[in-house]
Amino acid sequence: MHLSTHLAARALTDRVGAERSAWQGAVRLYWPKFQVDANPYEHKYWTPNRLLEDDEALIDELRRWLGSVSAASVPENPALGWMRAARRKALAESGDIPDWVQEYIETTDAELRGLREERDDLKEDLAAALTDVAAMREQYALVSQYSTKPAAEDGQSAAPSDADVSALTVAEAYEHAKAEIGDDLIFLPSADVSIKKFSEYKDPGKLHKALLDVANAGRRWGDGTLGKPFGEFFTDLGYGYSAKNPAVRDRRHKRHYEVKYKDNLVVMEPHLKVDESTGPDQCLRIYWYLDEIDKVIVIGHVGRHLPD
Template sequence: MSIEAKAYKCATEQMPAFLELLQSPVRLLPIVFVSPYANGDPTKLDADAMAQRLAGVAIVVNLQDPQVTWDIADAIGRSMSCFDGAARIYWPGFSPDQDPRRHRLYFGAKIRDLGATIIERSIERSIFTVAAFRFVPDPRLNDIVREVEQKDRQQRLENKKESSGIEWEEISVSLDAELTSATERIKNLESEISNLKANQEVLFSARTPGEIEDDEPATEETAPPKSVEEACIRAKDFAHLSILDSAFDAAKKSPFKRPADILEALSSLEEIAALGPGVDVLQQLKDRGWGKRSSMHISATTKAQNGKHYQFKYNNKWEYFEPHITLGSGDANSCASIHFLVDSQLKKFIVGYVGEHLPNTKT
C-alpha cells in the first residue's frame, strides 16, 4: 500500500480491505484506529495531524460511521474492537484471539477527561519509542556475509594446499566455518530476543506522565476468559443472573474463539437486570451496542420448525427462551448466541443457553 501523511478514511465499502490489512501477517507498521462516538459525534483527536507526525512509522485510520465500528466488532470481537470515541494501537502480528491488552485502547471518556493533546502524545510516544529500537540485521544479509567469508576462507585453503599439500587444513577450515556460522546465529538470536523483550516492556509499560492508567494488573479475574465455559463460570456469581445447567452444558461444547465477548454480553445482561422490572430490555441492549445483534423474539417460522431447540427446563417446566444476543457470524468458531428469559418475580434474567448458534430458517 502507499503510505500517506494523512488519515485513511474507513467506511462500509473499505471495511474488508481494513480487516485484511489489520490481520495481514506481513504488516510491519502499527495501525492507529480512531473511532467516532456512538451518537455520531466525531472524535476529539486530530487524526490527520497524528498521521502527519507518524508518517512512515504508523498508519492512521479514521472511522466516521459508528455503525461500521459494530461491524468490525463482529469480525474481530468486541474486546479487540474500538468504538464510542476510543482510539487503539493495533501492533503488527495482530490476531483476534490475543490478549486485548497487547493492543492499547484509549477510551473515549478518557480522551474527554484528559484532552486530545495528551492522548495524541501518548499514542505517538508509544509508537516512536518502539520505532527507535536498534536495528536487528536481516538474516538474509548475514547469509550473504557468511557466504563471502566462506569463499574467502576456501580460497586461502586452496592457496595453502598448493604451497604445502597439507590436507588436514581442509577439515579445520570446514569446522571453523561451521563454528563461525553457529556463533553468528547465536548472536543474532540473542540480539533479537533482547530487542523483543525491550519492545514488550515498552508496549506494556510506556505511559504519558500524568495519564491515568486504563489497565489493571492481570489477575485470574481480570484476564480474558480462555473458553466459553470459563466466561459462564465467571458470570455464575452475578447477582441478577441465573445461569442454568443447560447453558453450562452448551458452553462446554462451544468452540467459539472469542469468549471475552461472551463475558461482556453476560455482563451487559447483569447490568440491565439490575435496573429492575419494567425496563425496556431491547433498548438497553441497543444502548450497550448489541442493537442489531439482539432480539426479544424468534421468528414464527423458526419456532414452528425448530422450536424444541429453543426450549429449556426452568422451574420444572419447558420454557421458550426467545430473547437472545447473537455474537459474530459464520461457523461455530466465529458465531455464538445467548438465550435468556426475564423472571420478573425474582428480578433476574435466566440464561438457558450459551453456545453455538441455534438452528433457524437460515441454517
C-alpha cells in the first residue's frame, strides 16, 4: 500500500472508528447520510477473503443492491408532469369535464400520491432488509469459520482435537490453524487463494497439524530456540523438507513461486512436503518465504505441488 493511501485509510479509521471503516483490502459501501455513530451493519462490507473468492462478486452485488434500491426512485420526467397538468387545466377551463369526472380525477390523484409515499416507505424497508440480510450472512460466515471451541480449565479456548479437525472441511481446518497460530506466521492472500483450490484434500487433520508444526518452527527460529536446521527439525517430525528449489530459477516456472510481500516480489523457495500421494489434490505442500529481518515465516501457498 502506498504511504498516501495508508495515511488516508488510517485517517478514515480514526474518524469513523474501526467498526465503520474498511481495512486490509476490504470494501465498504457508505449510504447517503452516513454518520460516525451509524450501525456498521447498515453500510455493506465486503471482506478481503470474499473478494479473493470471486473478484466479480463486488460488481455483481453492487448492481443488485443499487439497482433494487434505485429502480423505484426514478422521478417522473418534469416535462410529462407539466404536459399532464396543462391538459387538465385546459379541460377544466373549457367546462367540458363533468363533475363526476373531475371528482374521479381528484380521487385518483390522491391515491397516486399515497402510492408514491408507500413506494418511498417500501424502498427504505427494502434497503434495511437487504442490509440486515448482508449483516446476517457476514455473521454466519464468521461463525462457520470459527466454530465455538470448548473452554479449557484456565478459561482459555481449547484447541480442537484431532478428531474434531478431521471432521472439518479443508478450508475450515485451515482457518482453525490460522486462528490458533496468530502472529507466529504471516499468511499472504495468495495462501488463502491456494487453499480454496485444494478443497478435495483427503486429510484436513494432517493439514491442520502441519501448519501448527511450521508455526512452532517459525516461533523457535524467531526467538533463537530452534537449536537445529529446519531440515532436521521437520525430518524429526516425519516431514520432507527442501530449503532450495531449482524451479524458482527456471524462467518457465519462476512466476509460480513469486508472491508480493511488503510491496515487493519475493520468492518462495523453502517448502514442506507433508505427504507424497500421487493425486494432484492429495500431494500437500506448504511454501514460504523467510523474512530474515523480522525473523518470521511468510506462508505464500498451501495446497498442491507447484510446477517444476
